[in-house]
Amino acid sequence: xxxxxxxxxxxxxxxxxxxxxxxxxxxxxxxxxxxxxxxxxxxxxxxxxxxxxxxxxxxxxxxxxxxxxxxxxxxxxxxxxxxxxxxxxxxxxxxxxxxxxxxxxxxxxxxxxxxxxxxxxxxxxxxxxxxxxxxxxxxxxxxxxxxxxxxxxxxxxxxxxxxxxxxxxxxxxxxxxxxxxxxxxxxxxxxxxxxxx
Numbered sequence: 001x002x003x004x005x006x007x008x009x010x011x012x013x014x015x016x017x018x019x020x021x022x023x024x025x026x027x028x029x030x031x032x033x034x035x036x037x038x039x040x041x042x043x044x045x046x047x048x049x050x051x052x053x054x055x056x057x058x059x060x061x062x063x064x065x066x067x068x069x070x071x072x073x074x075x076x077x078x079x080x081x082x083x084x085x086x087x088x089x090x091x092x093x094x095x096x097x098x099x100x101x102x103x104x105x106x107x108x109x110x111x112x113x114x115x116x117x118x119x120x121x122x123x124x125x126x127x128x129x130x131x132x133x134x135x136x137x138x139x140x141x142x143x144x145x146x147x148x149x150x151x152x153x154x155x156x157x158x159x160x161x162x163x164x165x166x167x168x169x170x171x172x173x174x175x176x177x178x179x180x181x182x183x184x185x186x187x188x189x190x191x192x193x194x195x196x197x
Contacts, residue, residue, distance in 0.1 A: 086193060090135040090160070094195030102130035103191045105143070111188065113169075113181040120153075120170040121181050127192050128163040136194025138165050144186040147174040162194070 077097070084099040106125060113121035130136070142154040151171040158166040167188055169176060176186065 084193065086137070086195070089137055089194065092134075094134055094197065098133075098195045098197035099193070100130065100132070100196045101191065101193050102127065102132075102136075103189075104129075105189045106187045108143070108185050108187050109182075111182065111186060113176065113186065115177040116168065117170070117177075119172050119175045119177065120168060121176045123167045123169075123188060125165050125167065125188055125190060126163065127165065127190070130192055130194070131196045132162040132192070132194040133197060134195045135160055135162055136192040138190055138192045140165075140167060140188055140190045142167075142169060142186055143189050144181075144184045146184040147171060147176070147180075148184065148186055150174055151176065165190075 084101055085096070086093060086099050104127070106123065111123065113123050116122045125140075127136070127138075138157045138160050140155050140157055142148045142151065148154065148169075150173050151169050153167065153169040156168060158168060169181070169186075171180075174180070176184070
C-alpha cells in the first residue's frame with residue numbers, strides 16, 4: 001500500500017459538506033458566545049447601577065444625618081449659657097462665642113527685667129499664643145519671694161496689643177534694678193480676656 005489514508009482524499013462533495021458543518025457549528029458557537037457575553041455585560045451593568053444607587057442613597061443619608069447633627073449642635077451651642085462675658089473693652093465687641101480667657105506667667109527664674117531708671121524695671125510680656133484679634137483686657141500681678149509687696153506698678157499695664165503688653169515696676173525702698181528683680185524671683189502672672197474671632 002502507498003501509506004495514504006484510505007479516507008484521503010475526500011471527495012469534493014464530502015469535503016465541502018464537512019466544512020459547511022464545521023462552519024455552521026462555529027457560527028452557532030459564536031452566536032452562543034455573543035449571547036453569553038451580552039448577558040454577562042447586562043448583569044454587570046445592572047450590578048454596577050445597583051451599587052451606585054446604594055452608595056448614592058447611603059451618602060445622601062449620611063449627609064442628611066450630618067446636617068441634622070450640625071444643626072442640633074448649633075442650637076445647643078446657642079442655648080448654652082456663656083461662661084465668659086465681656087461687657088466692655090478697648091475696641092468694638094466681637095461675637096460672644098469668640099470670647100476667651102487666657103492666662104499665663106513669665107515664669108519664676110525665667111523672667112528677665114530691663115532696668116529703665118535707678119529704681120525701675122520694665123518687662124514686655126508675650127501673649128501672642130492667646131490668639132486675640134482685638135485688644136484684650138489684661139489684669140496682672142507680680143509674684144516673687146522678696147520685696148514685690150513694697151513696689152509700685154505691679155498692676156499697671158502699658159501699651160496692650162493683641163500680642164503683648166508692657167509692665168513698669170518701681171521700688172524706691174528696695175530697688176529691683178541691677179538683677180535684683182531676677183534674684184527675688186519676680187515674674188508677672190497675668191489674665192487676659194478678649195476676642196479670638
